[in-house]
Amino acid sequence: MSKKIKQLARQLGDGWKLRRRLRQASALNFAFSERIDFLNGQHWDQLAARHGLLMSRDYWRALERSGLAHFEVRYALAYRDGEPVAAVAMQLLEVSLETMHAHPGPRPEGSLRAALAQNLKPKLRQRLLVCGNMLSYGLDGAAFAADLDPQTRWQAVAEILYRIRRAEKLNGQIDFVLVKDMDETAREDSRALGKLSYSTLETEPNMVLPLAEDWRVYDDYLAGMTSKYRSAIRQQIFKPVEAAGCEIGVMTPEQVDAQAERMQALYLAVQDNATLRPVTVSADYWRRMAALGPERAELRGLWRNGALLGFLLVLKDGAEVTAAQIGFDRAAAKELPLYLRLLHTAIESALAAGGRRVIFGRTALEPKARMGCRPVPTSLWIRHRQPVLNSLIRSSFGIVQHEDAPTINPFKK
Known part of the structure; x- marks a missing residue:
């Protein structure tokens, strides 16, 4: 066996071992809640403080009490050896093509709406679990301890989302899971999600x-x-x-x-x-x-x-x-x-x-x-609960086109 073939085999083996390890339960402990005030506020603040307003308890409490239609929130804290290491804020939505767009007009080929149309029936409501905030631009749904390595932090997020998805079967299936929004640094940091059947989707730039x-x-x-x-x-x-x-x-x-x-x-x-x-x-x-x-x-x-x-x-x-x-x-x-x-x-x-x-x-x-x-440049991670549909989403969302911002500098040199 040539040196290159041996190296490829070793890389494939390492990738399979990583994928298998990521799909196992982590060594972390978790606390889940449907209200921000039901969690340990001191622990949440300890992790979320440097992420500012959009991860603050005050902001999420305001969202909870705003009476948004087809909208719920979920929260989780992850612990390692009794210390909080990750805080995750999530939103549960019911969506359809009708609710996502007021005018059911033509869909340009290759557009995000065209890709959604292939995966959402017009009259059927789909439940969407989002790690992050659909009302903001940025990674506003996850905060981590500084010493938590990228693989562990995103394995924790994936496990939290999995547990929420399983628990929500009492209220109906969750069809899609999103993790948003990633700039280039966050996308690289979260690449472990790609080993867990999440697909990356580039959106319009922020x-x-x-x-x-x-x-x-x-x-x-x-x-x-x-x-x-x-x-x-x-x-x-x-x-x-x-x-x-x-x-x-x-x-x-x-x-x-x-x-x-x-x-x-x-x-x-x-x-x-x-x-x-x-x-x-x-x-x-x-x-x-x-x-x-x-x-x-x-x-x-x-x-x-x-x-x-x-x-x-x-x-x-x-x-x-x-x-x-x-x-x-x-x-x-x-x-x-x-x-x-x-x-x-x-x-x-x-x-x-x-x-x-x-x-x-x-x-x-x-x-x-x-x-x-x-x-x-901004992207998100997306996953469907059904493996077959998840594969279809990978292909349909993989050709999604988005508008590019023009290059304009209005300032003096």
Whole structure:
């Protein structure tokens, strides 16, 4: 036997041993819960503190109490020798093609929606277990002890998801399992999931705007741009909104409470036009987010003559600020650039809070690139409960195409 054949045989044998070891129960102990307050809060905070707001108990408690339709949460803590080493936050959803998209129009070949259509019957609800948060962009569902090696941490996540899936048989089968969202570092770190029948799926990039250290206010951001892009923002976005008598500012908790139903209508107007919408929030969600406090969550409203035309939820997490959910009046948006003006208010909010980067998500790639956002490659892990369907998903999702962000640099060299 040649040296190369022996080396290949050894590699295949090592891979089989690793796969077998990963598929066995770990040496960890677990605590599971359907409410964040039922777990040991000190242990959760010990692991989640450096992951900020989106892994905090306050945030997940707010989600629990928001009354989202077809939406539940699950939590787990993993222990090694009595010490907490992993915290996992999960969401349980019921989805169908009808709930994920309002308009059952044509599906471009190779699109994510086309791939989903091959695996979801239009009228049939599928149950989806997500490690992470369908309302955010990033790996916001797992936190680990610093000394836990990658193989052990992701074996722990896989075992937690397996145990939840088995326990949920009392309420009906879980059809899909997702682990989201992975940047390139997290994808490499979590590659052990590939040995456990998970398939990786690349999604649209997450658009992220880095804020220069010497930018303190919004005018500093504009001053950093070339005259072409700076003038376009002033003339095409700010000027028409101001000329129409619109004002924009942070909404008080009292305003949010009074305007919650109006905000929900504006949000749904945007959601109804979305390509994918696995989760739709409720009117009470806006109240719960506002209750997190202005140091962590801002709802910025755009008003004209006392009427709310649009708003943006901004989540503040230290150096990182997220432009989360948005809503605006579609009729008014035919005349005014409400969407873009609301995006720019996230930059104002971030700079006022001392943020150093703004997360803008995976939609409207070109307008966000013109703002200076850079695309961050993003992927997720997906698995179906049935081995045969899992193989089909590997092939169908393997050809999914996504839009690429254009290369634009609006800033001075």
